Amino acid sequence: MAIILKEVDAVCVGVGFTGSIAARELTKAGLKVVGLERGANRSTREDFALPNVRDDLKYAVRQELFQDTQLETVSLRHTPGETALPIRRLGSFLPGVGVGGAGAHWNGVTWRLLPTDHNLRTHLESRYGKNAISAEMTIEDFPVSYDELEPYYDRFEKLLGVSGKAGNLRGQKIDGGNVFEGPRQSEYPNKPLAMSMAGAIMEKAARELGYHPFRAPAANMSAAYTNPEGVTLGACEYCGHCERFGCEANAKSSPQSCILPVLLADDRFELRTHAYVKELLYDRQGKKVKAVRYVDTRNGEEYEQPAGLVVLGAYVFNNNLLMMQAGIGEQYDPVTGNGALGRNYCYQVSGGGATVFFEDKIINPFMAAGASFGMNIDDFNGDNFDHSGLGFFGGAWISAGTSNGRPIQTRPVPPGTPRWGRDWKKATAKWYNHAFNIGASCCNYAHRENYLDLDPTYRDALGRPLVRMTYNFHQNDFKVREYMGDVLARIARAMNPTIMSARAIPRGNYSVVPYQSTHNTGGTITGTNPKTSVVNRYLQAWQADNLFVMGASVFPQNASYNPTGVVGALAYYAAEAITTRYVKSPGPLVRA
């Protein structure tokens, strides 16, 4: 039997970025908040200390900071007719575990969506006609517009201390920034990172082609920064150990480096680690989550924590799992199209990439910050270019540069080089310091057959069904890739490299083996219609008034951008609605 605990004002399931932000805002409003984190505590001083924080094998290859698939994973099938099999070893994506979540081991790329990503369906229908979007492509608008979310993007960027340069300041376009971005009320809180050799090469080539190069917004500190919480982040050392690692210098924004110091010092907040939330106790009649049940992973003891308010801030899969198990909403069915829970699962489509090799230039790939340390263009992103007659919608953010030179995983060799032996050695030694990649991170628009539900066969360590992912790439994805492949080749040629890799467009099924991105989205999407969405614009569950769902699981589809900037902005937006409206008058914030 579970031990029943005393009710608290609010519980945050997961203590990553969203859980920390929600907890901070709620405690500031006077609420008593408990943060339940399934993993262990992780602090910069203890866990991310030099020299061992630079252990490439332990962190990057053996996956020290990621979810342990022995305890929990998801299963995959490509179509609804197939039998799903568990992802036995993480590869394609790397969810985090422990305090800080994936926010501790991310790279730091912090985008805002384009204004037209916010009102995607409305925009595409108005520009290309009512019938332009195929019935298979179940894309939606975010119910919150760019302009509405702008102050919250701004707030999240200031929490993180994002390095960058504005390209659109209150409507004024600024060369050197991203001229395609929506209007910003203020400049980035931190100046852009230092220029890398790869970035300089990309900038020159992109300008020659008439594109608009800019530095990606980076939650890697170009200079020491004190955020509005009063927390000071250190300056980035360009160590090339962002993704998959913690940061010893607190120079990469993470819950640890940005917000936990103040949250943990507040006695209205209580952090419980090793507290694995197993289930939400749902009162269907009252449309409330009464309590959460969690397991102390040290001894298996179960606890029931009643709460007035529950913030679901786990990773995408656990947000879905907990809601599906509790039956908060109707499971999506791809045949009838009924049900919203599990609907519009999306990912990121990697556009292959081109590798360029320069005999006479030195790249020093190991001197790098995580956030795509180079130069970007957005000329082929979203609807920044005319899609008439192209047969697809959406685009990609394109970047050239290096995020690391860690040689277990990063050692480019020219096409045709064998994978081993003398010739491999020669090529590796010759080109390691003379090459970099140009990549395209493509959007992934929702498809009727891509969704999440519960696996009928495979179970996790707590005996719960795994989340089953029915997912594959579809026509739109392949066409975006093809198109971007040409763009990448054009850019590569303009760089005039000694050698460039052949145009390689990934075709075929989605594979769980190679890393692509940890940008899983959807399943508990935000919308205006309770029949097709799970949460309203304030991320409040339509079927449970006191349940707020945060993270990329609320995205109606995935734009090409990394999700964290949007996740953080929406967390602030929802937290404000909770503290200014919901706590005063609990109930639905939007009438269904």
Next chain:
Amino acid sequence: MTGSYEGGNAMADETIPRREFLKGAMVGTAALAAGNPAPVAAQTPAAAAAAGADAEPLLTLTATEHAFIVGAVDTIIPADELSPSASACGVATFIDRQLAGAYGMGARLYREGPFPKAKPELGYQLTLNPREFFRAGIEQANSWTRKTYGKDFDRLSVQDREAALKAMEDNKAPFAGFSSRMFFDALLQITMEGFFADPIYGGNRDMAGWKMVGYPGLPATYREDITKYFDKKYDKPPRSIADFS
């Protein structure tokens, strides 16, 4: 170690299986321990093999498996002017330790059944943990080379070893339970890990892998250097975790 590693490679052509040279290996080990490597020509083949391969005690690999691993990693990364052979860099020791430890025992590997036949895009779907996988793979590789060349893999000439690995890479060696390509890919991956991981794990001895490519290792604090070395070769020697511990 300085200068050419070619001598080591010439010796590797004569690799003597560990199981046979163990008794005669003391000569080479003693020479190494004295920090006084004898001239190549003066060494017996057994001693040369001991000096070329690492002589660390084993945690999990059998003598036959170790001989296979030494032969395989030295074919994947042979000695030349760029680096000593993989085994001389400790890669066989690295693999032994990895397979004996958490990774080998299946850490971070979901192992609940059932285990139906799967498309490759669904990733690893075998019941075996990495230790068991390498046991089964080495056994089949040796059995295939015995059938094809009349000998275990480690006793083949360099040329035949290259051909045998190529056949496995191209999936032309029939294996049971899993493909030879899958085995080769795992072998290649763990060899590269051993050659490029921090030396604390037993491979990348003397940071030979890092030196080969010019990776500076630690502490990787480049706030000043990022500008100073723009388009310039970074000229500081590499350092590893042990140098800061």
